[in-house]
Amino acid sequence: MNQQNLENGNGAQVTHLPEPAPSYGRQAEASTVSRRAPRTLAETGLPQEFVTRLILKSALLHGKSSFADFAERHCLSVGVLEDALAFLVREHLIEITHRGSNDLDVQSRLTENGRLLAQDEMTRCRYCGPAPVAFETYVDSVREHSVRWIRITQADVHAAFRDVIIEPALLDSAAASLNAGRPLLLHGLAGSGKTFLAERLGLLLRGAVPIPYALYVGGEIVQLYDPLVHLDAPDQGTASAGDRRWRMCRRPVVISGGELTLEGLDLRHDATAGFYQAPPHAKANMGLYIVDDLGRQRVAPHELLNRWLMPLDRGVDQLTLQSGSRFLMPFDVWPVFSSNLSPAQFDDAFLRRLGSKIYVGPLSVDQYHALFDARCAALKLNASQAVFDYLLHNLHFPSGRPFLACYPGDLLDLVSASAHYHGAAREVTEDGLRDAWHNYFATAMEHESPYPPTADRPARQLAAG
Numbered sequence: 001m002n003q004q005n006l007e008n009g010n011g012a013q014v015t016h017l018p019e020p021a022p023s024y025g026r027q028a029e030a031s032t033v034s035r036r037a038p039r040t041l042a043e044t045g046l047p048q049e050f051v052t053r054l055i056l057k058s059a060l061l062h063g064k065s066s067f068a069d070f071a072e073r074h075c076l077s078v079g080v081l082e083d084a085l086a087f088l089v090r091e092h093l094i095e096i097t098h099r100g101s102n103d104l105d106v107q108s109r110l111t112e113n114g115r116l117l118a119q120d121e122m123t124r125c126r127y128c129g130p131a132p133v134a135f136e137t138y139v140d141s142v143r144e145h146s147v148r149w150i151r152i153t154q155a156d157v158h159a160a161f162r163d164v165i166i167e168p169a170l171l172d173s174a175a176a177s178l179n180a181g182r183p184l185l186l187h188g189l190a191g192s193g194k195t196f197l198a199e200r201l202g203l204l205l206r207g208a209v210p211i212p213y214a215l216y217v218g219g220e221i222v223q224l225y226d227p228l229v230h231l232d233a234p235d236q237g238t239a240s241a242g243d244r245r246w247r248m249c250r251r252p253v254v255i256s257g258g259e260l261t262l263e264g265l266d267l268r269h270d271a272t273a274g275f276y277q278a279p280p281h282a283k284a285n286m287g288l289y290i291v292d293d294l295g296r297q298r299v300a301p302h303e304l305l306n307r308w309l310m311p312l313d314r315g316v317d318q319l320t321l322q323s324g325s326r327f328l329m330p331f332d333v334w335p336v337f338s339s340n341l342s343p344a345q346f347d348d349a350f351l352r353r354l355g356s357k358i359y360v361g362p363l364s365v366d367q368y369h370a371l372f373d374a375r376c377a378a379l380k381l382n383a384s385q386a387v388f389d390y391l392l393h394n395l396h397f398p399s400g401r402p403f404l405a406c407y408p409g410d411l412l413d414l415v416s417a418s419a420h421y422h423g424a425a426r427e428v429t430e431d432g433l434r435d436a437w438h439n440y441f442a443t444a445m446e447h448e449s450p451y452p453p454t455a456d457r458p459a460r461q462l463a464a465g
Helices: 028-032 048-062 067-074 078-090 112-124 135-144 154-160 168-179 194-204 301-314 348-352 365-379 385-399 406-422 430-441
Strands: 004-007 013-016 094-099 106-110 184-187 208-212 214-217 220-223 232-237 246-250 253-256 268-270 275-277 287-291 316-320 326-330 333-339 356-359
Touching (some): 048 067, 048 078, 048 106, 048 112, 067 078, 078 094, 106 112, 135 208, 135 214, 135 326, 154 168, 168 184, 184 194, 194 253, 194 287, 194 333, 301 316, 301 348, 365 385, 365 406, 406 430
Parallel strands (some): 013 326, 184 333, 220 275, 253 287
Antiparallel strands (some): 004 013, 094 106, 208 246, 214 220, 232 246, 316 326
């Protein structure tokens, strides 16, 4: 990969990446091919000093070790280990204690000088896992497996949302925006289903992608692989014939919510461990990145949105190491923003960079009924048409509450829990719905029940405590 490094006014390095290749006419399924394992130290793309110090730390932590032990811990081939260990033996930092019948059956241990150097290195950086991947190699891999290669058809969308009650036109607009490689803003009332819709778009991601355990950039380690978001692709995981420093994973879906801060979008340095954690949008590369509840973060919305202008414009994000060195991390994601705010409340510069601004509103009565029935079936609850009519005419209409997608599930969860607690029949009744409604919306704590007492329901004060 061609790169150009320029000094800025402070002497820090700024890495400029070439423009990404056009994303048309390529099949995402090509991403299932694993990378070939490096056969020599040079082919790893890592400096010899880094690899040898990694082995020294490994020997310090685990004691006498064989080639097989080092290969397992650091996902390196025998060829790479032979190069590194030969150097360490020549420098009298490691000594060979046993040679068996094959290349893997070679035992070694630290010399006193090796132990001192390993201890010194551990105070600087305690990382001792799979060997990282050179940053330039990672950038090439992201470009090769870019999410922008994916092209969605209407049939794909209908298959992914076949069991979801939603307006088809809304789905078509959302998919068209992603198909064009443009960010998407979903806005509407809280509880209208924006987050569910955003997450479900992840089902449109096809193919497996290689995710490295860690990156080597600017002389530092950035841990990228996160088992909470990087899920092994079916029947793949780590291919023994390929480069085991990478895992073949499903395209990631990463969500940042109200906890997101400006600092959270930068590298996080662990002073104790001595290495970095990648920010969430870097972990989402080649997949879907959702910023949920935009506007509810502890940072002002315009500050957060200004932070996204460069990544949305150029497809890269500038990150800074503690040394002051800066580099451009690929921003290769489908970005989806979800917010309870209206587009008019956002900055025009941000809105111009969005592909579509889609309103996710209340359901129609028929859609609401279908969702109510589907949730009853999922919870194994029986409900009559009269009970649903009661929900509409005695609870929704008098209160003026819209038919939001979250209400049937939330209300029926309370009905189900109450039935289980009392050992009652799994039947949705008017009384059960009414109690669930008052508890859910906290209206029961504001006034006495307006319903007349009955033999099985004595009059009572519906108040707190």
